[in-house]
Amino acid sequence: MLLLLFLLPGLISAENCITCVGAGNKWCVESSQCNSTLTGCQTPITLQLNCPTSPNPKYAYDDNFMRTQQIVLASASHGDQIQQCFELVYNQIPTMKLYQVRTVQCSPDNPNITCRGFTAYDVSQQALIISFRGSHGDDQTQQLFDGYANYGIQSYSGMGGKIFKVIYDSFMLLWNGGMQQDLRTLKYKYPGFELWVNGHSLGGMLSWVASSYLVTSGLYKTENIKVIAMASPRMGDYDFAVWYTATFPYSYHIVHRRDIIPRMFTVNPHDNTTALFHPRTEVWYNNFMNLNDTYNICQEADGNYCSASVTDNLTMWDHIYYFNVNMPQWGRDGCPQNRTPYSQPLDTFFYKLVV
Ligand SMILES: *[C@@H]1O[C@H](CO)[C@@H](O)[C@H](O)[C@H]1NC(C)=O
């Protein structure tokens, strides 16, 4: 027991927190105290989801993997030069091959509103990729907001909790619009490969839906999936966040400094009542996300912790730039290897841009 205490102090603290919060008390992270009338605690915990936990070291966060590969994958979907983003000219992920791009109409009455994603494969890294583009333009933003307000969150077979119907529907349109066939074909050809699911903004929400769907439909085992979402709003209730977190051992949500979008929807806009939560694990870069910049692998999940502890000067600039590259622009230009022209101007860092 003594040995266990030395080996697993984090785990034991988390279990004490879970017991404490489960009994209706508050847990204080700094003092490891459980007290129903706790006052003056810097990091109080009242929900079991938020009890301090680190990701399993077997599925550890790797900054280099994100800044060299995931950022390329997540940016590429914005343009028509996806293969070039990987290898043809710039040699960024030289062994990555684009398989298929799918674009579908995502609104029943406006053909200009589309959802987009692609599949790819990498024989040397033994990985398949399914990647989703973020939203484009005011029409799509409006369509999504209407969807959140009109249809809110709903439950789906096999998944815990509830998620935004409009996001689930958007995924299904892409899935039935070709991505299902593409992924099944790749999986048949490369049965042992792991699957990376990624996207930025709306693309991140679609990644959460896609991974949930792939697992609940029996197509994939959770331990073979790596989920990398960036800059995404909340899209599900507490039970969804708990279910998703328990289901996916490799799931990271990368958040840049004061990005306004991941702060969105603390409650379901359909009823203005049901609280919404991100699934674990947030990784917060409170800087430009340059090479060697520090980041916080957030131990607490979704409350006033990590990025959500900052509420001033939230900005769209920090939404567009991840790993210090203007993702949509860089992706549209075919992801040139020299990222300097796409890096975040110093002054934007301090200005509000709310669109
Ligand atoms: C709980 O906190 C209150 C106020 O901070 C304090 O007076 C009390 O002694 C604490 N109880 C325990 C069991 O720590």
Ligand SMILES: *[C@@H]1O[C@H](CO)[C@@H](O)[C@H](O)[C@H]1NC(C)=O
């Ligand atoms: C779609 O885009 C075209 C070109 O910008 C525009 O003329 C048309 O009105 C748009 N359609 C809708 C339904 O918004």
Ligand SMILES: *[C@@H]1O[C@H](CO)[C@@H](O)[C@H](O)[C@H]1NC(C)=O
């Ligand atoms: C929720 O709040 C928004 C903003 O205050 C309001 O426009 C909307 O009508 C409210 N919806 C419901 C269902 O109360």
Ligand SMILES: *[C@@H]1O[C@H](CO)[C@@H](O)[C@H](O)[C@H]1NC(C)=O
């Ligand atoms: C980043 O860190 C590595 C290893 O410590 C070092 O070699 C490199 O010069 C650093 N790069 C920058 C841009 O700080």
Ligand SMILES: *[C@@H]1O[C@H](CO)[C@@H](O)[C@H](O)[C@H]1NC(C)=O
């Ligand atoms: C927010 O931005 C304003 C204007 O740039 C600045 O004066 C203020 O200190 C900022 N607030 C915080 C908390 O950084």
